[in-house]
Amino acid sequence: MINIALFGPPGSGKGTQSKLILEKYGLTYISTGDILRQEIAEATPLGLAVKSIIERGALASDEIIMQVIESHINTDALSKGILFDGFPRTNAQCYMLEDLLGKMDTALNCMIFLDVPEAELCRRMLERARTSGRSDDNIDVINRRLEEYHQKTLPVIDFYEERGKIFHIDGMNSVEEIFSKITDVISKSL
Numbered sequence: 001m002i003n004i005a006l007f008g009p010p011g012s013g014k015g016t017q018s019k020l021i022l023e024k025y026g027l028t029y030i031s032t033g034d035i036l037r038q039e040i041a042e043a044t045p046l047g048l049a050v051k052s053i054i055e056r057g058a059l060a061s062d063e064i065i066m067q068v069i070e071s072h073i074n075t076d077a078l079s080k081g082i083l084f085d086g087f088p089r090t091n092a093q094c095y096m097l098e099d100l101l102g103k104m105d106t107a108l109n110c111m112i113f114l115d116v117p118e119a120e121l122c123r124r125m126l127e128r129a130r131t132s133g134r135s136d137d138n139i140d141v142i143n144r145r146l147e148e149y150h151q152k153t154l155p156v157i158d159f160y161e162e163r164g165k166i167f168h169i170d171g172m173n174s175v176e177e178i179f180s181k182i183t184d185v186i187s188k189s190l
């Protein structure tokens with residue numbers, strides 16, 4: 001069983017690398033961002049509750065994320081393992097994840113941190129804004145998302161650093177080079 005969390009600021013290439021990891025290892029994919037966008041598209045009560053939060057680039061509450069994760073984690077998901085994308089994103093969510101996996105007699109193998117300089121992140125997100133149609137890809141919202149990242153999400157690195165579970169990867173390399181480094185890290189963490 002392999003449980004991996006892919007971590008990095010918005011625009012760091014998590015989505016691209018997730019696809020490659022899923023193809024190679026056949027894991028269950030849990031992307032809290034994708035799940036929330038789906039809930040919004042289906043206008044569920046949860047979707048309606050988070051729509052304006054996501055649109056202004058803020059983070060959804062830990063309670064909402066707990067609900068999302070609990071409803072998507074199940075024994076099936078754990079047969080091969082899980083790739084978490086965009087979760088955990090706050091200190092409280094780190095404890096949430098430890099707890100959930102602990103109850104299922106498993107643990108996170110590693111957190112992979114895709115490191116990309118801020119100027120490059122803005123450039124990539126603005127580029128994506130032209131094609132993605134995502135309502136949270138515009139300059140004001142991008143700035144807000146980066147602010148949230150610095151305030152609430154960066155402490156997640158310390159959490160996993162203290163536990164020796166975080167691996168930094170330079171996100172400025174090519175997609176293939178990054179993926180090859182990711183597979184090395186996964187092999188080491190097994």
Ligand code: AMP
Pocket residue numbers: 010032033034036053054057058059060061065085086087088089090093136145
């Ligand atoms: P993403 O696609 O991962 O960049 O997520 C898009 C948006 O969904 C974020 O800007 C947040 O508003 C919300 N979101 C996704 N995952 C989380 C999370 N783990 N905690 C809080 N908010 C989240």
